[in-house]
Amino acid sequence: MENRDIDGRSIKSDETLFAIIECLKRTNGAGVTELADRLDLAKSTVHKHLVALERHRYVVKEDGQYRLGLQFFTAGIHVRNQYEVYHAAKNRVDRLAAETNEAAWLIVHENGMGMFVYGVAHNEAFTFDSTIGTWVYLHANSAGKAILAHLPDEEVSSIIDRHGLPAQTENTITDRETLLDELAEVRDRGYAMNAQEDLRGLHAIASPVITDGRPVAAVTIAGAANRVTEERIEDDLSERLLEAVDDIELRLVYG
Amino acid sequence: MENRDIDGRSIKSDETLFAIIECLKRTNGAGVTELADRLDLAKSTVHKHLVALERHRYVVKEDGQYRLGLQFFTAGIHVRNQYEVYHAAKNRVDRLAAETNEAAWLIVHENGMGMFVYGVAHNEAFTFDSTIGTWVYLHANSAGKAILAHLPDEEVSSIIDRHGLPAQTENTITDRETLLDELAEVRDRGYAMNAQEDLRGLHAIASPVITDGRPVAAVTIAGAANRVTEERIEDDLSERLLEAVDDIELRLVYG
DNA sequence: CATCTCGTTTCCTGAGAGCGAACAGCACGT
DNA sequence: ACGTGCTGTTCGCTCTCAGGAAACGAGATG
Structure with missing residues (x-):
């Protein structure tokens, strides 16, 4: 869908990470399968990114749904306080x-x-x-x-x-x-x-x-x-x- | 320093991305060289991540310094509002x-x-x-x-x-x-x-x-x-x- | 004008991102 | 109980692309 990676000077895997975050923001939480479908990625790919996000508390898993976590709030408030x-x-x-x-x-x-x-x-x-x-x-x-x-x-x-x-x-x-x-x-x-x-x-x-x-x-x-x-x-x-x-x-x- | 990537089930490039974000949070803004030194990465690597972050407004460049951007605030408020x-x-x-x-x-x-x-x-x-x-x-x-x-x-x-x-x-x-x-x-x-x-x-x-x-x-x-x-x-x-x-x-x- | 020191770009290489498929758990209707 | 259909998770394989070294360019400094 959003194939605006005519780059070469940035990192593709980061782009997919941001796509996942953006998708979670829009949907207010979603499952692995739903994300993979929406972003046209393999389930395993999405899953691995989610594990990374979860480890850093940017995402939380609740009842088999993933949603954005409070770490974003922490970072956001930090930016505001600057x-x-x-x-x-x-x-x-x-x-x-x-x-x-x-x-x-x-x-x-x-x-x-x-x-x-x-x-x-x-x-x-x-x-x-x-x-x-x-x-x-x-x-x-x-x-x-x-x-x-x-x-x-x-x-x-x-x-x-x-x-x-x-x-x-x-x-x-x-x-x-x-x-x-x-x-x-x-x-x-x-x-x-x-x-x-x-x-x-x-x-x-x-x-x-x-x-x-x-x-x-x-x-x-x-x-x-x-x-x-x-x-x-x-x-x-x-x-x-x-x-x-x-x-x-x-x-x-x-x- | 933080070599806790004994994983295999998450994504290494995401880990370095988060490390960069964390470092920017702690230093309240830093240059490419400083980040590369601190995280023990190549300058080019850090730079490419920063370009990705900047494109999505998670990071802004000001006077040759990179710092966390307001996109984090947007995401953080979104999480709070949920x-x-x-x-x-x-x-x-x-x-x-x-x-x-x-x-x-x-x-x-x-x-x-x-x-x-x-x-x-x-x-x-x-x-x-x-x-x-x-x-x-x-x-x-x-x-x-x-x-x-x-x-x-x-x-x-x-x-x-x-x-x-x-x-x-x-x-x-x-x-x-x-x-x-x-x-x-x-x-x-x-x-x-x-x-x-x-x-x-x-x-x-x-x-x-x-x-x-x-x-x-x-x-x-x-x-x-x-x-x-x-x-x-x-x-x-x-x-x-x-x-x-x-x-x-x-x-x-x-x- | 030479010399640092930044950020940025280029190029190459092998680690690992991404894929497809198999596996595991759960909730249903029978 | 037993499929059946849905999840999330794991397993290997392969070829891409993330990461490194080194060159380049732009400002600043002496």
Whole structure:
């Protein structure tokens, strides 16, 4: 199925290992036979990989089903903890959500894509938990645009080249020039806006966390479009957002 | 160094892959040469594995250094989200911490070991964040004992056989019979106690979350030994703990 | 400009990844 | 009890490809 191994410079057996992991992630646990069928591999091959994974606790066997193990959680938390900005921002993001009574997020970026690393919704209508740990395009939401706006031009274009500008809703910016204009606006304004560009019904504003001239992350306030109106943003939310970001940047510098 | 590949039933190349990951975890990022030296492998070998890891975003290259990437976070959060008990318990654990003004934790177990999946310290003296995602022995803390107390006897002994009863402090129970007696007590009392058995200066109580007769997790209240006294436990904390666990068990059954 | 020291690439070789088939366990309908 | 159909696991065989050594290229350092 996924025969994108036109490589020679990486390791095939690793690719099959990752394919197994990916498959287990999608299926939330599966048997050897099912995996072998799905990935078009011999049962014995899959089995040997699973034994290796199990020995390192990346996979657990339960009732003859294999599923991903808590070792991934350990590693994942370790990676998150390496981001100083997470520790600097966490409590302040909590406070921001409490003050505004909307959802607040911390987004970091890696390799030209964004990821939600932390979020709270004091008004807990939705299970926002499912959003944490997901990748997002930088061009299609306020946090991403806040980050892009403060990256060097050549980095922005290399990101566009690599990932393109796929549309998430009919409001997504899919044109290069339009995006660059928007980024200039964001720089002037100090914060970015998201008018249902990635999720219908959702409005959001975001501002970047900058250290040593580089945007390492962005903080977002997000909420239903009817609550997060343009005037509320101008009158109240934008100010609170910028205050929060200032606090976070300060804490990044001073322990 | 770690030549424990007396296997034949698993895959050697996977073992080196995991060794690389483990090494990157410990060093918080390293170069090809450093990894090759440390693991006693050829540079080219390490490099090819890194290319594979990088393609799948499990590793990122930054300033010629490789470090673990956010894909681990994605996978880790995914694993956590598979535990229904996490979603059922999160808010209630928050409330428990707020009520008692101590730290509260959710611990799950896998393969005879426990792991902190969630925790809050309303009294935020310590950076408890570093505890999340770490493995703990079940015999050496209150949460683990709460879980063990409600597992079938044969499962308990197989766990002891597999992991032993290593001492964490001078108060750790290291004797099989003593442990089994303690577990019987825990069953009677309804909650387990931790009198500086894994961490000096720390007192804790814990009670298991049971569904379908199986303990899937445990909830803990933990705090400095001088604050979490025996009489406060009896007068107040134990009751609040058991209430919280009841609520969680209910929420596990009803949506 | 020479000299380290990185990361990356190239090439070769024999260890071992991957395969197919046989084996073992369990749960069913008879 | 006895097939029958499903699992997961193990056993050899074979030819691929993972791993090693050494060359290459790119920055940094003196």
